[in-house]
Amino acid sequence: MKTRTWIIILSSVVIVCAILWMSILNSLSPSKIVGIYQDGNLVEKIDLNSVTYQREITLTGEFGKNTIYISNEHIEMKSAECPDKLCVKHGELKSGGTPIVCLPNRIVIQFEDDSKEADAKTGAVR
């Protein structure tokens, strides 16, 4: 009977440790916060990790409409009515790297740097 109690205690400790470890790993994993800007103003900030369903945002600029596709995995300019369509050709944006820019419609889609945000909160300037 005593051995059994110990097994129960040990296994619950292991489970608790596993849960803690998972949550630590989760908090360490880089966040996927994407900012969508138009004319230099923030339109929307999305954490791709918390996106549970795929959706689209349509922005209208000087040269027509831009449709932005958002999923848990990536963000991309699905279609655009701008003349150069460079933003569409950019393809999927999955993590940091080159932001998607639509110059004609002045739209920028980029991954936000968390550390910069933390600095902004503390007011520290680098």
Ligand SMILES: [Zn+2]
């Ligand atoms: Zn474009």
